[in-house]
Each structure stands twice: as structure tokens, then as C-alpha cells.
Amino acid sequence: MKTHFIAIGGSAMHNLAIALKDKGYQVTGSDDAIFEPSKSRLEKKGILPQEMGWFPEKITQDIDAVILGMHAHQDNPELAKAKELGLKIYSYPEFLYEQSKNKTRVVIAGSHGKTTITSMILHVLNFHQKDVDFMVGAQLEGFDCMVKLTQDNDFMVLEGDEYLSSPIDLRSKFLLYQPNIALMSGIAWDHINVFKTFDDYIEQFRKFVASITAGGVLVYNEEDPEVVKVVENAENYFRKIPYKTPEYEINNGKVYLKTEMGDVPLSVFGAHNLLNLEGARHICRQLGIMDEDFYEAIMSFKGASKRLEKVEREDKGTLYKDFAHAPSKVKAAVKAFVEQFKNEKKYGFLELHTYSSLNPVFLEQYDHAMDGLDEAIVFYSEDALKIKRMEPISPEFIKEKFKNENLKVFTNAEDLHAYWNTLDKANGVYLMMSSGNFGGLDLTK
Structure with a gap:
């Protein structure tokens, strides 16, 4: 079976491409940008596109299935060609x-x-x-x-x-x-x-x-x-x-x-x-x-990747990272952390960077999300708000929505990193919650 992926580099898409290659299918694909680890994994299997971009000439009549990723747009030229040829177009779940x-x-x-x-x-x-x-x-x-x-x-x-x-x-x-x-x-x-x-x-x-x-x-x-x-x-x-x-x-x-x-x-x-x-x-x-x-x-299950996952640090400090960013996930992660480390000084960092988490209406859902921590820190980028064409949000507004007057709020990465460097990581325990990377913060040092 011959398959072609439009937006092959996505986290889900590249794994499906590899699975089909392992199954014996003929696999090709395109994307306008592919990052690690997708890039190396696709390259190892011999299905990394030779150049980035969209190439309608890759779409030929002999393709049995075109698989369309969320990263592609409705006006994608390869998608248009697939429709023109009447090829069967599947979404990932389909x-x-x-x-x-x-x-x-x-x-x-x-x-x-x-x-x-x-x-x-x-x-x-x-x-x-x-x-x-x-x-x-x-x-x-x-x-x-x-x-x-x-x-x-x-x-x-x-x-x-x-x-x-x-x-x-x-x-x-x-x-x-x-x-x-x-x-x-x-x-x-x-x-x-x-x-x-x-x-x-x-x-x-x-x-x-x-x-x-x-x-x-x-x-x-x-x-x-x-x-x-x-x-x-x-x-x-x-x-x-x-x-x-x-x-x-x-x-x-x-x-x-x-x-x-x-x-x-x-x-x-x-x-x-x-x-x-x-x-x-x-x-x-x-x-x-x-x-x-x-x-x-x-008994031997240590958790899914980035779900209360312990990070090995050079100084042997105790630090966990969690993919949590939605309110219910943040509350669950904080509650677990507070219960587990009752006798330690507990630091909790949360990065807001998704469309939902930066929406003033949705921010209401974060009330008391960081309660129980000795030090609670929220980071969001003012630049990210501009890129998403969203209205500015003040640190005071964040504190109000979290219902936590002692909340520390940082709006640029340099200030956050400066604060991080003042902390003695060998003392206390740290919970880092984000689907991003806190402006490039190295959690191992």
C-alpha cells in the first residue's frame, strides 16, 4: 500500500508514518518544518523528506491513501492536488x-x-x-x-x-x-x-x-x-x-x-x-x-513521559516536570506534589502559553490552582500574547484569577531565569508545569 503524509513531522504523524513503514507500507511525506526528535527518527527509517515545503508533484494517481495532519492548512497545495485526483484523504484518527x-x-x-x-x-x-x-x-x-x-x-x-x-x-x-x-x-x-x-x-x-x-x-x-x-x-x-x-x-x-x-x-x-x-x-x-x-x-510503572516525571539534575536536587497546563491538570499535579512532599519546601512553576490558558475568560478556571505550595510562580510571555494577537494581561490580573496574593508572576524569560538562578536547587523540591520550556530554561542545572 502506498501512503503519503501531508505534514509528516508532527508528533503523532511521524509515529504513524514509522508504524506503517514497519508494517511494510510504502511511505512518503512532506512538511514545511520538521524538528527533533521527529527529524532523526524519520531519517533513520529513510522517510525524511529531502527538502522542506509542499510539492504537488509528489501527489500521484497511484497513491492509495493521503493522510492529512492538523498542521496543514485547508489551502495546502498537496491537499488541493489530492482532491483534484480524487484520492482517498484520511485524517490521522480516520x-x-x-x-x-x-x-x-x-x-x-x-x-x-x-x-x-x-x-x-x-x-x-x-x-x-x-x-x-x-x-x-x-x-x-x-x-x-x-x-x-x-x-x-x-x-x-x-x-x-x-x-x-x-x-x-x-x-x-x-x-x-x-x-x-x-x-x-x-x-x-x-x-x-x-x-x-x-x-x-x-x-x-x-x-x-x-x-x-x-x-x-x-x-x-x-x-x-x-x-x-x-x-x-x-x-x-x-x-x-x-x-x-x-x-x-x-x-x-x-x-x-x-x-x-x-x-x-x-x-x-x-x-x-x-x-x-x-x-x-x-x-x-x-x-x-x-x-x-x-x-x-x-509496581514497575514509573509514569508516562512528562507526567510528574523526575528530572535527573547535576546537583541531585529533586525536580519533577509535568505537561500540565489546563487548570484541572495543574490542580491535580499540585495536590499530588503537596501531599507527597509534606515536610519539604515546595516550589511550583507554571508556564501559561496556550491559547486557552492565556484567555481572560478561561483564566477563571485556575482559581486556587497553586494553593499548598510554599513558593508559587507563574510565567507567561508578553511577546507570546502579541504573536497570538491577544490583549495584554497584567500580573495583578493573574494573581486575582489564581486567588493567590503571594503568587510571583514573571512576564519575560530573562527575569524568570534570573530568579531561577538565585534558588538553591539542592534544598526544597520543584514542580515545573508546562507544555513549553519556560523560555529555554535548562532543568538539569
Whole structure:
């Protein structure tokens, strides 16, 4: 099968390209910019475009599938040529469904926790050498690629994202998967640039539940009232399995899960991670993994990349980075950090740089998000606001929305870095929350 990727360099897209190359497909692609690690990984597989840009002449009649990434625009010249030739054009999730339509599809959805839950499931399956196809949004220890596609595997585990499918397909990605087994971890308004109201956002999850195949299974977080409402109001038939935070305790900085089989030591911490773990356990049950085997495997799970991930520092200081930027994720990460390090001085840094996080209306969602930290710091770039053509935001406004008068607010990277350099990293513990890099801050030094 011959496939061509328009915008091959994206995090998700390049992993799918590699998976198809490994499956034996003929793969080509284009992009106007490709960064690391995508560049090296594509080059290693021999599918890195020789030059950057869009080349309509690459689009030929013999291409079986054109896969369109979100990074491309509607007026992309390669897309125009593909339409002109009448080629089959897929979005990323649409093509994944095409590859898995004859398999049992397991889809993990939710505003927060879906990457971690998917990672936990794959870690357990890998530990017990149970081979499945998959797609996950983070690099996992023990896995070379974030996407795996085979002819023979019976199951496919998919991280279900509610964001848009492609520039020409504005459906939420997870609506294309039609799960046989699904999980919903939580609902908290996100992607305000696309879903203008909370109800618009919730509607995607209503549609997701409605897309579960007849007689399927939904594992859901019964502690989230929005999730419960969506599940209770669903009109289609499926089996409902609720889950909640399990009992646990912290002894000498180590988390122990309380089970019928005794205390299980874990390598992750935080109530939200224990809740994620419980969801993963129920999904693994559906895949034939007994609880005893689940606990045996989960003890060695160290977390998904950039999800409360410990950073090895030259000075041996204690620092964790987290992809958290949406309010619900920030609150969960801070709560976990405060609980885990009760007797240490706790520093929490948050970078606001997404469209949603810099929106004055959305900023209301961050109230008390940094409470419990000894030092709370928020950084956002005034230049980023100009680039996004957004109105200026004052530090006082940020403090007001976070409801934290002691909040330190920095609006340029130089001032933030100067403050960072005054801190003795060997004393205290540090939580760095961002999907960016704090203006180029080196967290290892």
C-alpha cells in the first residue's frame, strides 16, 4: 500500500508514518518544518523528506491513501492536488480506525489522565508479553514508537483525544474510533479556542459515549459529576463499570496501594495517579489480565513521559516536570506534589502559553490552582500574547484569577531565569508545569 503524509513531522504523524513503514507500507511525506526528535527518527527509517515545503508533484494517481495532519492548512497545495485526483484523504484518527476496524478497539478518553491510563495499560500488557496494536500520546519506556499496527493482533488500544481530526474534518478525533471498550477519566473544559462554551465541550463526550458499539463496555470515573451525568443520560446500550480512587498510604515517601492481596509499593505518586491506576486495572480486566498480574506489573510503572516525571539534575536536587497546563491538570499535579512532599519546601512553576490558558475568560478556571505550595510562580510571555494577537494581561490580573496574593508572576524569560538562578536547587523540591520550556530554561542545572 502506498501512503503519503501531508505534514509528516508532527508528533503523532511521524509515529504513524514509522508504524506503517514497519508494517511494510510504502511511505512518503512532506512538511514545511520538521524538528527533533521527529527529524532523526524519520531519517533513520529513510522517510525524511529531502527538502522542506509542499510539492504537488509528489501527489500521484497511484497513491492509495493521503493522510492529512492538523498542521496543514485547508489551502495546502498537496491537499488541493489530492482532491483534484480524487484520492482517498484520511485524517490521522480516520486512518487509525481503518487499520483497526476488524479488531477490538479500546479507547481511553477524558480531559485529563488519558495518556497516563493508556500508558499504564500498555506497560502491564507489555510486562506480561500480551501483544496489542496501540496509539499513545507519550513516549513510553520499553517502546520504540508511539504507534503500533499489525495484521494479526486482536486488540488495539487508542488514546482518545477530543481535539479536531484535521483541517477539513472538524469532528473530535475520538468520535471516529467507535470503541468496543471505552474509558472516560474526567471532564474539565479545555480547548476553548475550538469549544467556545463548556456545553460545547461536554457535547463531544456525549457523542463519544453514543459512539460505543452496541453491547460494548464503558469504564468511567464515578467521582467526576460531569462524567456521571453523561453516562446516566446515555441512550445507547453498553455495560457500565464505575471506578474510584483506591485506598493508599504514604510511608517514608513511598506510596503503597492497599489491596486484598496486601500492600503494593508503587513508583508513582498522587491521588490522581491512583485514580488513573484503578481505571487502567478495570480495562486490563477486560483484556484478560487478572488483578494479581496487574499489581505485579504496575509496581514497575514509573509514569508516562512528562507526567510528574523526575528530572535527573547535576546537583541531585529533586525536580519533577509535568505537561500540565489546563487548570484541572495543574490542580491535580499540585495536590499530588503537596501531599507527597509534606515536610519539604515546595516550589511550583507554571508556564501559561496556550491559547486557552492565556484567555481572560478561561483564566477563571485556575482559581486556587497553586494553593499548598510554599513558593508559587507563574510565567507567561508578553511577546507570546502579541504573536497570538491577544490583549495584554497584567500580573495583578493573574494573581486575582489564581486567588493567590503571594503568587510571583514573571512576564519575560530573562527575569524568570534570573530568579531561577538565585534558588538553591539542592534544598526544597520543584514542580515545573508546562507544555513549553519556560523560555529555554535548562532543568538539569
